[in-house]
Amino acid sequence: MAARLTLHEVTLRFGGVKVLQDVGFTVEPGQIFGLVGPNGAGKTSLFNCISGHYHPNSGSITIDETEVLGNAPSRLARHGLARTFQHPALQLHATVLENVLLGAHTHLPGGPVSWSLRLPYTGRAEKDRREEARALLERNGLGWAADLPADELSHGLHKGIELCRALLMRPRLLLLDEPAAGLSHGEVEQFSDSIKRLREEEDITIVIVEHHMGLIAALTDRVVVLDHGRVLMEGTAAQAQSDPRVIEAYIGKEATDDAA
Ligand SMILES: Nc1ncnc2c1ncn2[C@@H]1O[C@H](COP(=O)(O)OP(=O)(O)O)[C@@H](O)[C@H]1O
Ligand SMILES: [Mg+2]
Structure with a gap:
């Protein structure tokens, strides 16, 4: 059975820095869900909280009905969670x-x-x-x-x-952190086919962090946009791509990167 993933008011601090603030959303069983946002928004940190590599300061993370916040990564595997890393x-x-x-x-x-x-x-x-x-x-x-x-x-x-x-x-719940980053065009196609086939053949819920918006639009049912550790918006990929707040967040980030 594909898993339901629910986050409620997840907050993570390192020292005085709030990396995630009151992050909440639900991924329904069988959905392919996109987690997008500029570099530094907190996407990988959020995955690390879900997979048990980071321990949030407060909030709730449930897989189906089970609270998993604070569990060790090895325990989460028993709940059917598997993930990939941004840098394999x-x-x-x-x-x-x-x-x-x-x-x-x-x-x-x-x-x-x-x-x-x-x-x-x-x-x-x-x-x-x-x-x-x-x-x-x-x-x-x-x-x-x-x-x-x-x-x-x-x-x-x-x-x-x-x-x-x-x-x-x-897995019943699969987290993929930038699976298409650095891939050639052909490799992106191969990846996309793999995910589409997974959806058809397996009972699985998938959350994808990815900057490749074409891929996010092609694969996902729904997305959450993170910016500065907060949920900026939730909706379809098309809604995200045309949302002025999202465009602003990406442009603002590019301007900062150029200046750095
Ligand atoms: N272990 C850590 N210690 C201190 N700061 C961290 C740690 N992990 C992540 N951060 C900070 O959290 C912020 C978000 O990083 P990250 O989750 O990697 O963003 P993204 O994956 O969206 O690019 C960054 O400012 C990063 O420096
Ligand atoms: Mg990342």
Whole structure:
């Protein structure tokens, strides 16, 4: 069963800085939901709160009826949550297949806790798992690369590996952080096809952080726009693209970036 994700007044501070302020919205089961906003708006931090990597100061985050705020990432996997990271962390000398089999890592990439290549499945279960991982790679256009070392693949294909790794957990709720950033045109098409097929074939809820507005418009049912840690608006991608507040937030951000 696809999960319902509900956030209510989520606030996160680092020192005196409010990174998220009273963020609230609901993602209905089976929806593909976009989380957009300029760089620094708090999108990744919000994902980190949902996945248990950050602990908000206040608020509520529920998956279906269960309060998950403050849970450890490993516990959230048991609620059917899987995610990808803005900057994938792969074992570059291991094969693509082995990287998928690692399962979703529960620590932030580059964080203090390093994770080692560990295949916890033995015998029959491991064989099934390998076959499932291979099938996932096939379905997502990476079957040809399964036995190559990951470092022989492009950045775009690393993102594909991460997607397969998350899908191997059979999530009910999938969070994707900038899955199309740095992808070639062809790779964006492949990604888009993967998501559309997921929607048709799996009972899954997906939240996507992405700057590629064409992709957000093509894939999502609904979006929330974050700016300076607050919800600026909620609606369809088309409504967001024509909302003067959203345009202003992006233009304001570009002006600041140019000045920096
Ligand atoms: N661990 C942290 N410690 C301090 N500040 C952080 C931390 N994580 C994120 N931030 C701050 O939160 C703000 C939002 O960052 P982020 O969530 O990465 O935005 P986005 O993903 O929308 O670009 C930034 O100002 C960033 O510096
Ligand atoms: Mg980010």
